Amino acid sequence: MKNINNDMKDNKAKGRKVIGCFPLYPPLELFHSLGLVPVTLWGLKDSIPTTGKSDRHLQPYACSVARHLTEFLLSENGAALDGLFMYNACDTLRNLPEIINCGLADTGRSLPIFKIHLPMAPREQTESRAYLRARIKMLINELEEAYQVTFSIEKFRQSVSLYREMRKLCKALETLVANGRMSYNEFSRIIRDGWFVPAEDQLLALQKILQDRPLSKREHVPSAVQSRIVVSGILPPPLHMIQAFENAGLTFVGNDIASQNRALFYTPAMVDDPADYYVDFYNHHYPCTTLLYTADRRVAAIRELILSTRAQGVVFIGEKFCEFEYFEIPHLEKILKDMGVPTLFLEVSIDDNDYSEAYVTRIETFAELIGSANQGGRYAE
Amino acid sequence: MPNEDKLKAGHKKTEAGKRLSKMMINDYMRLHQKAGEGAFVVWIAIVVPAELFSGFENVVYGVPESHAAMSAGKGVGPLQCEKAERLGYSMDLCSYARIDLGTAFDGGKDSPTFGLPKPHLLISDNNNCSLLVKWFDVYHRTWDVPHFILDIPFCYEQQTARDLNYISSQYRDLIRTIETLSGQKFNIDRVREALEHTKGALTNWKRFLKTAASRPAGLTVFDSFVQMAPFLTSRGTKALAEHYRLLADETEENVAKGIFPVPNEKYRLLWDNIAPWHQLNKMSSRLAALNANLIAASYTYCMGSLEGEFDLYPYDGGDPLTYLARIQNFSICPHGLELRYQAMQRAIETLGIDGVIFASNRSCKVYSLMQMDMLKRVTERLGIPSVMIDVDHADIRKYSEESVFTRIEALLEVIDAKRGAQTPR
Numbered sequence: 117m118k119n120i121n122n123d124m125k126d127n128k129a130k131g132r133k134v135i136g137c138f139p140l141y142p143p144l145e146l147f148h149s150l151g152l153v154p155v156t157l158w159g160l161k162d163s164i165p166t167t168g169k170s171d172r173h174l175q176p177y178a179c180s181v182a183r184h185l186t187e188f189l190l191s192e193n194g195a196a197l198d199g200l201f202m203y204n205a206c207d208t209l210r211n212l213p214e215i216i217n218c219g220l221a222d223t224g225r226s227l228p229i230f231k232i233h234l235p236m237a238p239r240e241q242t243e244s245r246a247y248l249r250a251r252i253k254m255l256i257n258e259l260e261e262a263y264q265v266t267f268s269i270e271k272f273r274q275s276v277s278l279y280r281e282m283r284k285l286c287k288a289l290e291t292l293v294a295n296g297r298m299s300y301n302e303f304s305r306i307i308r309d310g311w312f313v314p315a316e317d318q319l320l321a322l323q324k325i326l327q328d329r330p331l332s333k334r335e336h337v338p339s340a341v342q343s344r345i346v347v348s349g350i351l352p353p354p355l356h357m358i359q360a361f362e363n364a365g366l367t368f369v370g371n372d373i374a375s376q377n378r379a380l381f382y383t384p385a386m387v388d389d390p391a392d393y394y395v396d397f398y399n400h401h402y403p404c405t406t407l408l409y410t411a412d413r414r415v416a417a418i419r420e421l422i423l424s425t426r427a428q429g430v431v432f433i434g435e436k437f438c439e440f441e442y443f444e445i446p447h448l449e450k451i452l453k454d455m456g457v458p459t460l461f462l463e464v465s466i467d468d469n470d471y472s473e474a475y476v477t478r479i480e481t482f483a484e485l486i487g488s489a490n491q492g493g494r495y496a497e
Numbered sequence: 498m499p500n501e502d503k504l505k506a507g508h509k510k511t512e513a514g515k516r517l518s519k520m521m522i523n524d525y526m527r528l529h530q531k532a533g534e535g536a537f538v539v540w541i542a543i544v545v546p547a548e549l550f551s552g553f554e555n556v557v558y559g560v561p562e563s564h565a566a567m568s569a570g571k572g573v574g575p576l577q578c579e580k581a582e583r584l585g586y587s588m589d590l591c592s593y594a595r596i597d598l599g600t601a602f603d604g605g606k607d608s609p610t611f612g613l614p615k616p617h618l619l620i621s622d623n624n625n626c627s628l629l630v631k632w633f634d635v636y637h638r639t640w641d642v643p644h645f646i647l648d649i650p651f652c653y654e655q656q657t658a659r660d661l662n663y664i665s666s667q668y669r670d671l672i673r674t675i676e677t678l679s680g681q682k683f684n685i686d687r688v689r690e691a692l693e694h695t696k697g698a699l700t701n702w703k704r705f706l707k708t709a710a711s712r713p714a715g716l717t718v719f720d721s722f723v724q725m726a727p728f729l730t731s732r733g734t735k736a737l738a739e740h741y742r743l744l745a746d747e748t749e750e751n752v753a754k755g756i757f758p759v760p761n762e763k764y765r766l767l768w769d770n771i772a773p774w775h776q777l778n779k780m781s782s783r784l785a786a787l788n789a790n791l792i793a794a795s796y797t798y799c800m801g802s803l804e805g806e807f808d809l810y811p812y813d814g815g816d817p818l819t820y821l822a823r824i825q826n827f828s829i830c831p832h833g834l835e836l837r838y839q840a841m842q843r844a845i846e847t848l849g850i851d852g853v854i855f856a857s858n859r860s861c862k863v864y865s866l867m868q869m870d871m872l873k874r875v876t877e878r879l880g881i882p883s884v885m886i887d888v889d890h891a892d893i894r895k896y897s898e899e900s901v902f903t904r905i906e907a908l909l910e911v912i913d914a915k916r917g918a919q920t921p922r
């Protein structure tokens with residue numbers, strides 16, 4: 117795994133203005149078009165050995181994502197940032213900006229924090245487009261003022277193209293994983309590393325990988341690999357857990373991970389106004405537990421993912437203390453059961469660093485279950 | 498061990514307490530009865546402005562959070578939580594939600610009120626927490642009941658005009674939705690009338706809370722915890738305004754007569770978090786035995802105030818939707834740290850608080866995740882000794898009385914030490 121601390125230092129050394137973003141679906145193209153380097157502050161665990169600083173501000177029942185994020189920002193890495201951006205997601209994150217401010221103040225630092233409220237009411241119920249448009253316009257003004265930059269629609273268009281291409285290539289890698297040509301570990305590492313470098317660098321890295329392992333046209337059709345599973349959750353499983361899945365002969369053919377497919381799925385068509393672009397972006401976003409208005413679309417999206425990838429089982433990776441995910445899992449499990457799709461739920465907490473016999477056994481049992489279902493026939497559609 | 502003689506002090510049943518019990522029983526009986534007679538039933542988050550429903554001829558509302566609090570207070574919290582856990586709902590989820598899911602999916606069995614009548618519409622509100630939206634979504638999917646989500650921007654600072662307009666436009670959407678689903682017509686004048694009652698109720702609520710300023714205080718916070726209940730189930734009614742008037746009168750009269758819940762009050766404390774519903778009697782008695790009185794709580798002094806404020810923000814007779822949108826953020830959870838601190842500072846100074854108990858509540862992250870910094874700030878900036886204890890507001894399985902009291906006693910020692918240091922030699 118690449119050391120993101122080095123990426124952060126590199127960004128700084130090159131004089132880039134870096135804006136840390138959380139949670140997962142920030143307006144990246146907008147920041148990029150203003151000459152900023154947006155880094156999405158997710159998947160930080162591997163770069164953070166302890167949470168000593170965070171523990172002075174957050175109780176242990178905050179999820180690991182929030183604790184690692186806080187630790188990162190209060191540590192030396194945080195000093196490489198020139199600003200922070202956040203929108204309202206879960207109950208844990210909404211308190212963080214001020215907590216982070218307190219932590220920074222303790223060390224004599226401060227950071228501009230840009231916040232927007234993303235409307236969360238269902239679109240068919242509440243007309244929130246004007247509200248969101250106004251918030252995006254305000255954000256642009258604030259960024260222009262803070263960084264002495266000027267928004268240009270031309271640059272924004274270029275940034276949109278760049279991110280569209282980058283997302284397309286990430287999806288191509290997903291296909292390699294589904295066809296057994298790339299391990300899910302490698303995929304997760306590549307995607308995670310991409311969050312911390314300028315989009316141009318990420319694009320180059322992706323192009324290089326796909327040059328070495330080009331996709332054939334045939335590969336867009338679900339392949340015939342056996343023991344096919346969909347993985348769902350906020351973060352991908354830890355590397356040692358992925359290893360256990362792959363050792364058990366399971367292939368990750370479908371992806372419902374927030375920091376992966378949910379974040380990469382959709383890029384709107386280009387329009388003349390960035391506010392309209394983001395209204396479209398958030399309205400048509402891949403359903404996610406953290407975007408409340410997408411809840412009714414989620415079941416259909418998972419069902420579609422299973423059918424299109426011909427997956428034989430679904431693995432839920434529960435981030436301990438993530439209420440958003442935990443309220444939906446029992447319902448999804450029931451629906452999948454009715455479809456005849458086996459499910460496995462594994463909880464991951466901040467302390468799960470190592471290989472554990474207990475989950476290996478559960479993964480192996482699950483793999484056997486899927487193997488026998490392979491012989492027995494298909495699920496109800 | 499606490500002195501047994503003193504255990505009788507603390508939270509006692511007053512006339513207002515007896516009236517409250519009757520009122521709550523009536524509220525739930527009326528709800529079931531009207532639902533049985535065909536009223537349009539909505540389930541709401543506690544912060545949904547219930548005065549809106551008075552604008553309809555025949556809309557009644559149930560409040561799952563309030564019902565869960567009552568269940569916890571009556572000792573059935575863990576039983577209902579376990580039912581939800583058996584259905585796959587994690588023990589880490591908010592205990593209100595687990596109590597409610599356990600109750601609802603078991604047809605109201607073991608509930609002190611036979612549960613709530615099934616809703617025709619669910620109305621959640623993400624300004625206290627977003628979790629509640631996910632919780633109501635469970636019913637929306639399971640029972641195929643429509644779910645209306647009020648989307649309220651979080652307050653890091655005072656509400657802006659843009660947010661106010663956004664909120665009031667959603668109220669209009671909600672009214673249209675109820676009109677369509679129930680076939681009933683909305684009458685804004687009835688809401689105006691309800692708001693006048695709310696104004697009366699909240700004026701007297703603040704008068705009641707103010708009796709905490711006397712020395713000894715005229716109330717314990719446990720009185721205010723239980724007396725909050727009808728604000729959630731009878732909001733906007735004449736009965737509530739009258740009840741709070743009598744409550745304030747009775748408490749003021751007691752102060753005038755020298756009747757105090759903790760007569761030998763030595764420590765005046767403030768509570769930060771939701772009430773520990775399963776501990777009201779025990780905790781108040783044990784504190785009283787230590788001559789300690791919890792006289793205020795951020796949970797109760799926020800009622801009727803704007804974000805960051807301590808005083809009443811009354812209805813001015815103007816547009817009801819504008820007022821309701823402005824007061825939408827009255828509860829503490831939608832406030833950022835700066836605003837919470839401002840209000841707490843006012844409470845500490847106005848009421849002469851000696852120490853603050855921050856109840857870290859793993860069920861309620863919105864309330865709790867910032868308390869470590871609040872504690873530091875209150876201690877360092879205001880010089881008020883403070884302590885952090887672990888309490889789950891509705892799941893007694895996550896509570897340890899002994900470790901909590903060890904910490905509270907340590908707090909009282911720090912207060913003593915501070916006083917000792919301040920006494921001129």
Ligand code: SF4
Pocket residue numbers: 139179180181182205206207208209350406435437438439440441
């Ligand atoms: S994992 Fe869940 S609780 Fe944690 S930050 Fe993400 S959405 Fe919030």
Ligand code: SF4
Pocket residue numbers: 562591592593594625626628629771830860861862863864
């Ligand atoms: S998380 Fe907190 S605010 Fe939300 S329902 Fe539970 S107790 Fe209430």
